[in-house]
Amino acid sequence: MNMEKVLSSAISRAGEITRTGEVASYIPELAKFDGGSLAVAYCDMEGNLVSAGDMEMLFSIQSISKIISLALALETLGLECVLSKVGNMPTSDPFNSIFRLELSSSHKPLNPLINAGAIAVISMLSHETPSGRFDKVIELTGKLTGRVDIDYNRNIYLSEKKSGQRNRALAFFLSSVDVLEGDPSAVLDDYFKQCSIECTTIDLAVMGATLAAGGVNPVSGEQVLSESTCAFVRSLMMICGLYEGSGDFAIRVGFPGKSGVGGGIVGAVPDKMGIATYGPSLDQFGNSVGGTAIMEDISRQMQLRVL
Ligand code: GLN
Numbered sequence: 489m490n491m492e493k494v495l496s497s498a499i500s501r502a503g504e505i506t507r508t509g510e511v512a513s514y515i516p517e518l519a520k521f522d523g524g525s526l527a528v529a530y531c532d533m534e535g536n537l538v539s540a541g542d543m544e545m546l547f548s549i550q551s552i553s554k555i556i557s558l559a560l561a562l563e564t565l566g567l568e569c570v571l572s573k574v575g576n577m578p579t580s581d582p583f584n585s586i587f588r589l590e591l592s593s594s595h596k597p598l599n600p601l602i603n604a605g606a607i608a609v610i611s612m613l614s615h616e617t618p619s620g621r622f623d624k625v626i627e628l629t630g631k632l633t634g635r636v637d638i639d640y641n642r643n644i645y646l647s648e649k650k651s652g653q654r655n656r657a658l659a660f661f662l663s664s665v666d667v668l669e670g671d672p673s674a675v676l677d678d679y680f681k682q683c684s685i686e687c688t689t690i691d692l693a694v695m696g697a698t699l700a701a702g703g704v705n706p707v708s709g710e711q712v713l714s715e716s717t718c719a720f721v722r723s724l725m726m727i728c729g730l731y732e733g734s735g736d737f738a739i740r741v742g743f744p745g746k747s748g749v750g751g752g753i754v755g756a757v758p759d760k761m762g763i764a765t766y767g768p769s770l771d772q773f774g775n776s777v778g779g780t781a782i783m784e785d786i787s788r789q790m791q792l793r794v795l
Contacts, residue, residue: 495540498785506778509769512749517647527766529693535706546686550748553682554606562717574605595665611669622678631712633691645684696762733773742793753779
């Protein structure tokens with residue numbers, strides 16, 4: 489089987505359905521991306537990379553960054569501490585929903601992959617890294633992806649900051665009930681920055697492979713995370729990595745995934761490979777339409793289902 493051909497034909501097949509989605513515009517800077525753009529890459533456990541489409545294009549990882557700050561919190565603070573501030577439950581609410589936070593008696597966000605949960609997790613990181621919280625997140629992103637010049641996009645960050653009233657509401661509410669630690673404005677600043685970190689599809693495939701391999705980056709050979717952190721992160725990706733689309737993704741694709749409104753999806757097939765897609769046209773839940781179609785196609789052809 490010529491794998492490049494398998495990937496490029498999956499991209500061709502996804503071309504039409506991609507056009508049924510829409511590029512995110514609530515963060516104005518994201519609306520500038522081309523809705524027809526598509527890419528896919530995978531990285532196996534030996535570090536072999538295969539890719540097709542716009543695989544070198546940089547885009548902001550958005551909510552994919554939530555698994556990075558979660559992994560950092562698990563490594564530095566431990567599972568018990570993380571679970572004292574966020575739950576491990578799926579949710580049928582949109583990623584930026586606020587209403588359940590007030591209704592629940594603990595006021596804890598349901599999981600670390602919705603905005604409220606991710607904001608709470610970042611605030612916890614100040615325990616260990618009071619000044620360089622974001623530096624630690626970007627450093628870990630570099631190690632997970634193997635990208636040496638990892639950085640965030642200033643224009644996207646400023647656009648997020650300007651349009652981020654909903655996230656502000658979440659952070660200040662969480663602060664009022666003592667779930668968020670420290671200064672909510674500083675926490676939000678780091679959240680906006682981590683969402684604006686830029687990667688290529690190939691970078692995300694390497695990150696997925698690192699999560700799939702129990703924390704060893706198969707390209708660099710470095711043990712970046714512990715096996716138990718990877719297992720927890722992969723489990724959460726499986727149950728809530730695509731918000732209200734998580735059940736559909738589990739049924740159609742069959743392995744853990746995490747999406748971002750920048751158009752990326754990262755997948756981790758335990759002990760087999762990391763796989764990533766890019767396609768900025770999104771469905772109503774904020775997940776890449778083309779990316780999901782490509783993942784489903786490749787999962788079927790390469791028999792990647794774990795379920
Ligand atoms: N920065 C985006 C937000 O806070 C991330 C959301 C996402 O990727 N689903 O709204």
